[in-house]
Amino acid sequence: MNEIGVRLQESCGRASLIVGQAMMAETSPRVVITGVGVVSPVGIGNDAFWRNLSSGRSGIDFMEAFVRSDLPCKFAAEVQDFDAMGYLRQRKMLKVMSRDIQLGVSSANLAMEDAGLSRGDVDPDRLGVEFGAGRISSTPQELAQAASDCADAQEAFEYTRWGEGSMGKIAPLWLLKQLPNMPACHVSIEFDARGPNNTITSRDASALLALAEATRTIQRGAADAMIVGACSSNVDPVDIARMNLMDSLSHNGEDPKRACRPFDMNRDGSIVGEGAATFVVELYEHAVARGADIYAEVIGLGAGCDGTGYANGAGGTGLVRAIQKALQQAQLRPDELGHINAHGKSTQRDDLVEARAYHRSMGTAAERVPVTAMKSYFGNFDAGSGAVELAGTVLALRHQQIPMTLNYETPDPNCRLNVIHGSPMRSRSSAAMTVNRTDVGQCAAAVLRAV
Incomplete structure (x- = not known):
């Protein structure tokens, strides 16, 4: 074959590949959300959570879990009136559950109940778990006795005493409370979910990345349903x-x-918090066959990374790519979005990076699309806050109402966003986007459409 023929064959091959990829994209199985469970500082359960969001009630207050006199910040968003015993099936597991895990597994039980699913309703081999988790801290009490036994008469720390006997003062199963893969493990035990199981530890972006991986798992035929969520507690x-x-x-x-x-010009930092949210994600046909109430369809997903975090300029390249990919997959223009649920961390640097990313990825639409920032209600708590924000987006689509951003009083001229404030806003579209970004540049975006 001559050179022209070889090039023609290669061109035809590339064209066939492109057409094939386009056809695969058009025929990708539909994935929908059929259950939502929230354990948050602004409410436990969907009704309480949505009622407080829509009425503008903040969950941030003076910290109660610890004496706060010497702490650099006296405020926190704590989950009030929470007792995991009221939400778990496998209650004997509580002894090896940290606060983070208790929040996560409890939200999973609420989500499965909301989806109308009980243990065994889905083929266990076709039910998977995808969960996000942050750094799980140990409490000082768990190590206090072992540490004190290492001190001599002058209270100097003797390192040799650790292996000689102090280590034996720590509970044998202590480490199980701190492993980030344990929320997914406990959720799978709760519901006998034997399908694909994984943990995402990408901090604030974990929930959306978990949703993306669960969606791909269902689309490739490895599961009919996935329990997806994230949990964290930073009130320590x-x-x-x-x-x-x-x-x-x-x-x-x-x-x-x-x-x-x-996004307010006078913002001076974030607030720590805690919480979890979980979602039942299903193949559309599977959900319809069992008569499920469908909240929304996952129509666009994107991810990116700035590579070197803030050192890679203030434009948020990773977030730009994530937004563009999610919109491209959803086949939507930016101005077709009803709202954006922003990361909105409330630091000078983070909010500026995020706002510039919207302008770079969406052009002039960045100043028109309504933006809400739900961390103004419940602060920032690593992986869990992204999950709770995703729950806010799903419920906003259900109610066709967008919660306002609290405390937005003086617009920042460097951000130039259409931040919803003063009162909630009726949604103009059945589609919405939620985004998250870490301070080292891991980014994710998801576009959902009400069904």
């Missing part, structure tokens, strides 16, 4: 001190309800 003195060193916590010491101010 060590976490607060660490986050204050590595990040920007609000030092507003007067009014906790006004401390978290995403």
Whole structure:
């Protein structure tokens, strides 16, 4: 074959590949959300969560879990009146569950109940789990006795004593409370889910990345349904001190309800919190066959990374790519979105990076599409906050109403976004996008459409 023939054959091959990929995209199995479960600082359960979101009730207050006099930030978004015993089937597992895990598994039980599914309703081999988790802290009490036994008479720490006997003062199963894969393990045990099981530990982006992997798992035929979520609890003195060193916590010491101010010109930092949300994600045909109530369809997913975090410029390249990919897959123009549920961390640097990413990825539509930032209600708590925000998006699509952003009073001229404030807003579209970004540049975006 001559050179022209070879090139023609190669061109035809590439064209066939492109057409084949396009056909695969058009015929990809539909994936829908049929259950939502929320355990959050603004409510446990969908009704309480949505009622407080839609009425503008903040879950941020003075910290109650610990004495706060020496902490750099006195505020937190804590889950109130929570007792895991009321939500778990496998209650004997509580002894090896940290607060994070309890929140996550409880939200999974609420989601499965909301979806109308009980243990055994889905073929166990066709039911999987995809869960996001952050850094799970141990409590000082768990290590206090072992640490004190290593001190000599002058209270100097003797390292040799650790192996000689102090280590034996730690409970044998102590580490099981801190492993980030344990939420997914406990959820699979709760519901006898023997299908694909994985854990995502990409901090704030974990929930959306878990949703993306679960969607692909269903689309490739490896599962009929997936239990998807994320959980975190950062209401811990060590976490607060660490986050204050590595990040920007609000030092507003007067009014906790006004401390978290995403995209406001006078924002001064984020607020720690805790919570979890879980979703039942199903193949559309599977959901229809069992008569499920469908919340929304997952129509677009995207991910990206800035590579070197903030050192890679202030434009948020990873978020730009994630947004563009999600919109491309959803086959939507930016101005067709009813709203964006923003990451809205409430730090000067993060919000600016995010706003510039919207302008780079969406052009002039970035100043028109309504934006809400739900961290103004419940702060930032790693993987779990992204999941709770996703729940807010799903319920906003269900109710066709977008919660306002709290404490947005003075627009930042460097952000130039259409931030919803003052009162909730009726949605103009059945589609919405939610995004998350970590401070080292891991980014994810998801586009959902009400069904």
